[in-house]
Amino acid sequence: MSTVHPLRRRHRPAFESGSRTLSVVDLFAGCGGLTLGTAEAAHAHGFAIDVRLAVDFEDAAIRAYQANFPSAKTQVAAVEAIFDGDLGSKPSGSELSVARSVGTLDVLVGGPPCQGHSSLNNHTRRADPKNRFYLRMARAAEVLRPKVVLIENVPAVVHDSEGVVDRATKALNAAGYTVTNSILELVRLGVPQKRRRHVLLGIRTGLVGDDIDLGEVLAAGTQRSRDLRWAIGDLANQTSNSWVDTPSRPSAENSARMQWLIDNDEHDLPNRLRPPCHQGDHSYVSMYGRLKWKEPAQTITSGFGSLGQGRFMHPSLCRTLTPHEAARIQGFPDYFTFDAAVTRTELSVIIGNAVPPALAATLIARLIAADVFGEPDTSRPAPE
Template identity: 30%
Template sequence: MIITSTTVVDLFSGAGGTGLGFKQEGFQILGAVENNKHAAETYEKNLDVKVKNINIRELEPQTFREELNLQRNQLDVLVGCPPCQGFSRMQKNNKGINHQDNDLVIKYLDFVEEFMPKFAVFENVPGLITKPYGHIFYEKLCLGLKELGYKRNEKLVDVADYGVPQHRKRIIVIAGRNGEEPPFPQPTHGEPGKIDKSQTPLYPWLTVYDAIGNNKYPQLKPGENGEHDGKYPNHIAPKTTQKIVEFISMVPKNGGSRTDIPKQFWLKCHLSHKGHSDVYGRAAWNRPSNTITAGCLNPSKGRFIHPEQDRAFTPREVAALQGFPDDFVFYGKCLQVQIGNAVPPPLAKAIAQELRHRLIQS
């Protein structure tokens, strides 16, 4: 392999949100590892990088490093965004404490030890530091990085502050080898009306309207295909029963909630509890969307109804809310999982920009 620029290896790569952000900043992606075959296909076809489609537990770090023809200490950046379901806020009553993927945080550390990259980047949900059992793995990660000689710079961020039209909080850890203080990207956007113009200029948060408004995509009814000969890839509205369509049509446009509907029309499953108010809710045009999750095409999973049209979001629309460009096509099955689990490319790009600037200077 001929290395021509700053380099990155992408572990738990998903459909390519991190890879796209780093590629946009000029990084050469030397390799990627992803267990989901559909996400791996999406990554390969969009980023032109061969993805090792394997359960990372079955991959020895030394074997992978040697396959990439890399020496220890040669790689610039190693990125790891392990599955976060066990630490997710969706796991109630500590049900995620024994989740099978929790230990992948430590598996990432094994790869850091083998590759010894200039910088190591780690991303996960806030539950990694807020849930007691999550914090156990977080402390192991931090201690492991320290023992390897890395110095950390970490923050809990909202991706809306980095130009993503969505509220999505994540813990980001950036570690520098040989005790080097690693850079951390500064926010580029802020809450309208609260931006301190005397400080570094910030743009207002991007909104749902900025991402998918102004008739950017063809209007659809549930089940309709709006791809239009490939012009709008993945713009296909999920199928919905007539009963649900009728219920959705009663939810007030532009940010309305199911709780705005008279109780006589509520679904039976909503009559017995008061929680989950965002379920069957509409997104609002004038603010960032709620967090795009792996259930983002299902109105019963959150505020995933179009602001005006009586249907759930399409994969194309939620991809836009994640910061993916319209020419990034998702392949295979489980598109909602591929999109909802992705790292928003603008956040990855912001991290890549800071690291590349430091690497070029050194």
């Protein structure tokens, strides 16, 4: 019996149907990568998902989220305007209102903006106001009291000058959570790209027995490495009128650079063929580079359509990656729609900023298997 390739599935599972329900809130939600991963894990174990709230300040991202999770309650807003209280303080009026609306909660997930921590932002990453968004996840956990809180970010978040990971951990500990954190190599979770992410996982004390090791939950995956051919090999000659399958239009200079790489069977462009600003001694050899079929892709960013922003040239064709290919490399199946984007820039940002669903799918599946969500939660009193 043949198995459908996980990224080529065209029919969305009935995530809202199941014998039990898993309630979810997704903050800094983007198009819903963490929600999708949670939904996939839940569906595989007979749970329906109920998205009580998904928030992002980008309208385009929420449009995409709503298109893929039509029954979800979504909101275009700044998370810090909703969860506006200080860590450890009594809930504010805004916080009480959202807590009443959400009710009993199983899973809180979020990927706060990470540009302040990114290694591409060398000058400000350790002292950037965006870094404080990380603490809004801890505040939301204080207010909503989920069984599980999962915060995703770039590895460099641990070097933040304000110590946001340690501060979030202490706040969650004080709120009654057992917390652990780790850096995950997503290629070991079956993601076909060389992407590393920092994950903080908190579970309400009392929901985990002595037989569960949170370190094991965040341990490296066991899936074999997926290469680029596995992810997008069938899309090389895809023809479609949709811009999702249309690559960006390169300049004449970049077309010539890509043709040189193919004609010479090279993957790194020599200095003499690079723009002057990319010549000389540097460590950015991936810029203007060609991908390899037998390896995972480099980390997908919103610049996947630009030859000068990374190793984003197709392995065998004279073009950069299409949005469809970039979405596949991120781990989004074909049933996940990005039609809500109205400009190519929106499309690139939505896909490039997304969290690969496999991250949440792996971790939530492990927690379901450990029976963290096994019994209905009746311990949390209604907000006053």
